[in-house]
Amino acid sequence: MARRDDAPASGRRRGRRIAAVAAALTVLSGGAVGAVALSAHGRDQQPKEAGAPSAQTTTLARKDLSDSRTLTGTLGFGGQTTVKGTGKGLLTRLPKPDATVARGKPLYWVDDRPVMVFFGDTPVFRTLDTPGVSGRDVTVLAENLRALGYDTGPVAGAPPPRAAGSGHGAEPGAKLTPALLAALKRWQHDTGQEETGKLVPGQVVVVPGPYRVSGIKAQLGDPVAEEVLTVTSVRKSVQVKVDAQDAASIRKGDRVTIALPSTKSVPGKVTSVGQTVQGGDDSNASGAASEATLQVTVEPVDDAAVQDLSSASVQVTFTAEQRKHVLVVPVGALLALREGGYALQRPGGQLVGIKTGLFAKGMVEVSGAGLKEGDRVVTTS
Incomplete structure (x- = not known):
């Protein structure tokens, strides 16, 4: 009887164990499913190896930075000057365009007599034949004969070398001597001129230096006392x-780069900066104010680099300011601060106050405590 009474209790205990085991299996089964789901979710949240960062960054670099601008210019023979004849007579022979105007050589002929070239800054304005007279025209005569290899003897009254920028008005000039007149006569003999031993206006034409004939304005048979021809520098230059x-910001002597039509670039230098402003008023046809400009002259360092070009449109690059081996970042990395100035932002969000220097070509020079080459900062470009 006792066994029969215990059987139901034992059955109930076994039922509870089975239910517990079933529940445990259910929990374990659900846990396994949940673990699989969490594992998959975790994998989805892992950063991808080649994924893009949430903010674009750039690296601080050290390089040379220059502020430059490129302008269009015209290459050609600049500095055109008109040569006017002196004295009486008719033109009987003229040079050809592109002929070189050389010291001691004939430039044109009057009444079939050559008119020779002297270099200088004062024309022959009187007859030089009497020892004792002095002046700048005598200095021109003496300097040219010496340059041509003639012994002029001591030049009495010759001024000391001129200081740069000094005026000419106070210079008395050299004194005409018998030795100088004798040298003049020898030169006349050697060049096939009449050996007079004196120099009269019209026998020579004085120009500042070597030139080339750019154009002829007179015709054969015209009176010599008119505009005869035009000359330009023998060197090519660019007018900008x-x-x-x-x-x-442009100074005489500044180095520039000249881009030729062939895309070849050659070095050049600024030889002059104009002082007269052109334009800047409303006198043009449209009635709008024209741009105020100055003319800048640039010459190639090596004239042979442009020997095949007589005239051409070129691009001239001027460098106004330059920094060597400085830290730079793109301008888009700058953050304007509310209190003024700029900062850079590191990828972690930290702001670093900086000082800016030269801005050029989308880059900016920066400096600040703790900044070094290779640092990464946030940028928008």
Whole structure:
């Protein structure tokens, strides 16, 4: 009887164990499913190896930075000057365009007599034949004969070398001596001129230096006392119109780069900066104010680099400012601070106050405590 009474209790205990085991299996089964789901979710949240960062960054670099601008210019033989004849007579022979105007050589002929070339800054304005007279025209005569290899003897009254920028008005000039007149006569003999031993206006034409004939204005048979021809420098130059405000940063002697039509670039230098402003008023046809400009002259360092070009449109690059081996970042990396100035932002969000230097070509020079080459910062470009 006792066994029969215990059987139901034992059955109930076994039922509870089975239910517990079933529940445990259910929990374990659900846990396994949940673990699989969490594992998959975790894998989805892992960063991808080649994924893009949430903010674009750039690296601080050290390089040379220069502020430059490129302007269009015209290459050609610049500095055209008109040569006028002196004295009486008719033109009987003229040079050809592109002929070189050389010291001691004939430039044109009057009444079939050659008119020779002297270099200088004062024309022969009187007859030089009497020892004792002095002046700048005597200095021109003496300097040219010496340059041509003639012994002129001591030049009495010759001024000391001129200081740069000094005026000519106070210079008395050299004194005409018998030795100088004798040298003049020898030169006349050697060049096939009449050996007079004196120099009269019209026998020589004085120009500042070596030139080339750019054009003929007179005709054979015209009186010599008129405009005879035009000359230009033997060196090619580039004429560039520069905004009058920008021209303030350009100096004589500055180095430039000249891009030729062939895309070849050659070095050049600034030889002059104009002082006369052109334009800047409303006198043009449209009634609008024209741009105020100054003319800047540039010459190639090596004239042979442009020997095949007589005239051409070129691009001239002027470098106004330059920094060597400085830290730079793209301008888009700058953050304007509310209190003024700029900062850079590191990828972690930290702001670093900086000082800016030269801005050029989308880059900016930066400096600040703790900044070094290779640092990464946030940028928008």
